[in-house]
Amino acid sequence: MEFKELFCTNCKKVVGRYNIKFYDEIKIAEVLNTTHSEHIKNGHHIVIRKFVKD
Numbered sequence: 001m002e003f004k005e006l007f008c009t010n011c012k013k014v015v016g017r018y019n020i021k022f023y024d025e026i027k028i029a030e031v032l033n034t035t036h037s038e039h040i041k042n043g044h045h046i047v048i049r050k051f052v053k054d
């Protein structure tokens with residue numbers, strides 16, 4: 001299975017992991033702006049990484 005991992009470079013941790021089967025780019029951007037808006041408000045930088053798990 002392939003996931004998109006949201007990694008906050010300020011907190012240095014993964015804040016979310018989403019199965020690409022259910023979350024496309026648009027959906028992930030949406031989650032980023034809602035669920036993880038606190039990081040962004042605090043000026044944190046979140047990068048999207050690919051994560052593969054069997």
Ligand SMILES: [Zn+2]
Pocket residue numbers: 008009010011012039044045
């Ligand atoms: Zn953060």
